[in-house]
Amino acid sequence: MYKSHTCGELRKEHIGQEITLSGWVHRRRDHGGVTFVDLRDRFGISQVVTHPDISPEAHQALYPVRMEWVIQVTGIVRERPEGMENPDLATGYVEVEVNDVKILNPAQTPPFLINKEEEVDEQTRLEFRYLDLRRERMRDNLILRHRFIKFIRDYLDERDFLEVETPILFKTTPEGARDYLVPSRVHPGEFYALPQSPQQLKQMLMVGGVERYFQIARCFRDEDQRGDRQPEFTQLDLEMSFVGRDDVMELIEGMYTALVAEIVPHKKVLETPWPRMTYNEAMSRYGKDNPDIRFGMELQDITELVVESDFRIFASVAKKGGLVCGINARGLGDYSRKQLDELVEFVKRYDAKGLAYLALTTDGEERSSFAKFLAEETKQSILENMDAQPGDLLLFVADDEEVVYESLGLLREELADRLGLCDDDVLGFAWVIDFPLFTWNADEERWDPSHHLFTSPMPEDVHHLDSDPGQARGQQYDLVLNGNEVSGGSIRIHDSDLQEKVFGLIGLDPEVARQRFGHMLRAFTFGTPPHGGIASGIDRFCMLLADEPNIREVIAFPKNQSARDVMGDAPSPVEVKQLDELHIKLDLGEE
RNA sequence: GGGGGCGUGGUGUAGCGGUUAACAUGCGGCCCUGUCAAGGCCGAGAUCGCCGGUUCGAAUCCGGUCGUCCCCGCCA
Numbered sequence: 001m002y003k004s005h006t007c008g009e010l011r012k013e014h015i016g017q018e019i020t021l022s023g024w025v026h027r028r029r030d031h032g033g034v035t036f037v038d039l040r041d042r043f044g045i046s047q048v049v050t051h052p053d054i055s056p057e058a059h060q061a062l063y064p065v066r067m068e069w070v071i072q073v074t075g076i077v078r079e080r081p082e083g084m085e086n087p088d089l090a091t092g093y094v095e096v097e098v099n100d101v102k103i104l105n106p107a108q109t110p111p112f113l114i115n116k117e118e119e120v121d122e123q124t125r126l127e128f129r130y131l132d133l134r135r136e137r138m139r140d141n142l143i144l145r146h147r148f149i150k151f152i153r154d155y156l157d158e159r160d161f162l163e164v165e166t167p168i169l170f171k172t173t174p175e176g177a178r179d180y181l182v183p184s185r186v187h188p189g190e191f192y193a194l195p196q197s198p199q200q201l202k203q204m205l206m207v208g209g210v211e212r213y214f215q216i217a218r219c220f221r222d223e224d225q226r227g228d229r230q231p232e233f234t235q236l237d238l239e240m241s242f243v244g245r246d247d248v249m250e251l252i253e254g255m256y257t258a259l260v261a262e263i264v265p266h267k268k269v270l271e272t273p274w275p276r277m278t279y280n281e282a283m284s285r286y287g288k289d290n291p292d293i294r295f296g297m298e299l300q301d302i303t304e305l306v307v308e309s310d311f312r313i314f315a316s317v318a319k320k321g322g323l324v325c326g327i328n329a330r331g332l333g334d335y336s337r338k339q340l341d342e343l344v345e346f347v348k349r350y351d352a353k354g355l356a357y358l359a360l361t362t363d364g365e366e367r368s369s370f371a372k373f374l375a376e377e378t379k380q381s382i383l384e385n386m387d388a389q390p391g392d393l394l395l396f397v398a399d400d401e402e403v404v405y406e407s408l409g410l411l412r413e414e415l416a417d418r419l420g421l422c423d424d425d426v427l428g429f430a431w432v433i434d435f436p437l438f439t440w441n442a443d444e445e446r447w448d449p450s451h452h453l454f455t456s457p458m459p460e461d462v463h464h465l466d467s468d469p470g471q472a473r474g475q476q477y478d479l480v481l482n483g484n485e486v487s488g489g490s491i492r493i494h495d496s497d498l499q500e501k502v503f504g505l506i507g508l509d510p511e512v513a514r515q516r517f518g519h520m521l522r523a524f525t526f527g528t529p530p531h532g533g534i535a536s537g538i539d540r541f542c543m544l545l546a547d548e549p550n551i552r553e554v555i556a557f558p559k560n561q562s563a564r565d566v567m568g569d570a571p572s573p574v575e576v577k578q579l580d581e582l583h584i585k586l587d588l589g590e591e
Numbered sequence: 592g593g594g595g596g597c598g599u600g601g602u603g604u605a606g607c608g609g610u611u612a613a614c615a616u617g618c619g620g621c622c623c624u625g626u627c628a629a630g631g632c633c634g635a636g637a638u639c640g641c642c643g644g645u646u647c648g649a650a651u652c653c654g655g656u657c658g659u660c661c662c663c664g665c666c667a
Contacts, residue, residue: 033624047627067617086627109618112602116616116628120602123659176667196667223666224592349594349663452667506667550660561660 002072002104008044010091014077021046021096022072022104024134025065026115035062038115039073039096042139047086047095048073054097061101068107068114068134074100122552126566129557141554144263145542149216151259152236159251161212161238166201168194168218173516175453175508178222180231188583194220194232197535200520202239203454203492206531207523214238216538225561227550228484228540232559238489239533245475245491248534249276249431252479252487260427264545270294270428278434287325287409289435292483294428295421297412299325299405300386302396311373313356317398324398325408328386329415332393333359346414347397352407356396358382364390413483422482424547430480437461437474438505446507451476453502453517455490456532462498469505475532486541489534496524 002022005014023041030036037048050059058075065071075098086092112120114134125132132138153163172179172193179193195201197219205213217237223229240248253274260267270293282289285298302325307318314324335343344355358368358379371379386394395411397404416422437457438447447469449455455474457465464472479487493499499521503513514521539551552558559565579586 027627027629029626029629031624031626031629032622034626035624036626036629038627045627049625051624053624081625084625084627089627092627109601113617116602118603118616121598121659124602173667177665221666224664226666227661229666351663449667562658 003041006043007039007041007046008090010046010077010094010096012079012093015079015094017077018074019077019096020072020074021048023070024107024114025067025069025071028065028067030063035059036095037062037065037071037073039071040115044090046091047080047089048075048098049095050098050101055099058098058101061103062098065101065103066107066109068110068131069103070105070107072102072104073098123560123566126552126558126560129567133556137553141542141546141548142556144546145538145554147263148259148538148542148545151262152214152216152255155255155258156212156214156238159212161214162210163215164205164210164213165215166195166198166205166217170195170201171516173200175506175516176221180220180222183582183584185581185583196221197235198237199452199454200517202237202533203520203531204523206239206241206492206494207526207528209241210239211241211529213240213533217535225559225563227552228543230539230551230555230559231563233551234538236487236536236538237533238535239531241529241531243491243530243532245433245477245532248489248491248532249477252534252536253429253431256429256479260545267425267427267545270426271430274429274431276431276433279432279436280434282432283405287405287407287412288483289432289478290480290483290485291409291430291432292413292416292422292428293430293480294423294426294482295416297327297329297416297421299327299408299412301325302382302385305378305381305385306374306398309374309378311370313354314370314396314398322399323401323404324396325404326382326386326394326396327408327412327415328388329393329395329419330389331391331419332415333361333391335359335393343395343411343415347407347411350407350410351403352397352399354397355407355411356398358388358394358396360388360390360392360394362391370396426482427544428480428482432478432480433476434458434473435476435478436470437472437476438469440470444507447505449502449506450474451488451490453506454492454499454520456493456498465501465505477534479534479536481541481544484540484544485537486544487534487536489532491530491532494524494528494530496521499524 004020007021007023021039023039026038026040026045028037033052035050038045039048050062052059073096075096077094078097080093080095110131111124111128114131117135117137133142169182169192172181172191173196176196179196182192182194184190184192198215198217202213215237217235218232219235220232222231257269257272260269275293279289282291284301287299301323303318303323306314306324309315318324340357347355356370358371360366388394397407435450437450437455439450441448451474455476458473458475461472475491477489478485493502500513503517504510539554542554543551546554548554557565557567564570
């Protein structure tokens, strides 16, 4: 062994012992005579000291040593002289008086400082990810992620879940996101697909009698990147037989409640038991099906109040069956014209045509883009409706329901951000249930599943499938945390007739359905238990618990915005010979 | 596919029409026996992403391009 102790564990009780440490030179303080080195390993930092008159050889050996060199030192643990303790360091009451130094590996000067938590260009961090991982931020995130997954494994193991691995090479499912395809050498012209999730396979495991399954599953989707989206990501995938949706939700709520208490004890859960709201409630109150419930500023529907008003924009939208909603941005009543324009630009990103405002300044003035068109009485009822006080800023969007909800829902969170209404140490968990099973796709003139193809309708809504599929609710449940969807699941269809009916409703040709999902339809004829499950986005969850702005910070080797691995430089061209073996000819076109 | 932000020594920033391109940190050398972001002195290190244009003069203004990040589309 290269070390008898870690750099994080030395305490007063070790005083007098001869010990050996190995690690990286975190910092070096050379006083000409006495020299200090802060030696770092994954577990902490220990101060190492050499005196020219006590151990001249060790002192000499340490002379050329620089930051990030890997060294091994042997010496005696000493109590630090009085007044020289460092209470900021766990090991700060002792130091190691070194009598032997071995240089295990010198280091070039790193492109950025390991010992300083300053923002470094992300490109550089990713190019030298192995150095970035040495920094406290990434180390802590890796540890948090490990503990997160470890907790889940233990918790589910104790509850009789079986961890089962499912194939990475499986079958394409074009109805979801774009697939990553893998050409088959053995079968010319045929392809595997990397799984977008183990959805079908876990249902097959239920048919297979596993009853309680989970997996820390890598999933792949070939879509464009976002801060919370990577081409490959990790899900806790879970499925149970003989359960209803309450069973799944209770399990998950229990698990994450315990997890939070253990992994991030400094964080508080906003409300227990976690609130449950229907999809419709989430949309009308927050404009989103993944609302941040840590603050109010809820949407207020004033359509009825303005339908007969003289403000034509509001009135005409209201008469055409649209929606007029507002939010009260408390405390922004003194926003300047420029700041208001910014907000207008913000909602335009989501197709809102404008943003009407009514500001009550702190000194009692009223400024508004539209109030002059309103009868005094109408204005008063709006103010009352929205509980407007001096200093408040009322913001309104009038449009189709979809546009109103999206623009105001996101504006609400943007304003909360500006107003600092959200405490990162508060976890606002909520369940959203009773989603519509389908949403109408006007372009393709068919129903799209709002969750996925295998979600079971609510039993009392099954009859809607024949008459009015839009009315049918699915047995779906999403777990929302601080404005992010962190888990989504459903009770599945376990009946092949019902499954075929759903395929038909979403416009899947019966022949095509058989080709793609015949194995499932067949499996369901062999005695399938009622089953359901859930999948949690582990990257996203860890990102939130680590207070990080994007999931790359909780992934050891993430891809960049253009899906490239900048450290290993992937993807990359391949040898012609490799392509030949795969029976592939490239057609790269002109551009 | 579309829109926006950013690109200045290794790193983080300043400079925004004429500067010897500034500061911090890191790096090299010297001094220093109790520091812990050690300190002091000296020094090296940048043709300001790239190409073109405007101008007597461009890091600075304009156009293009590349890279990167964010957003829209996309993500059952």
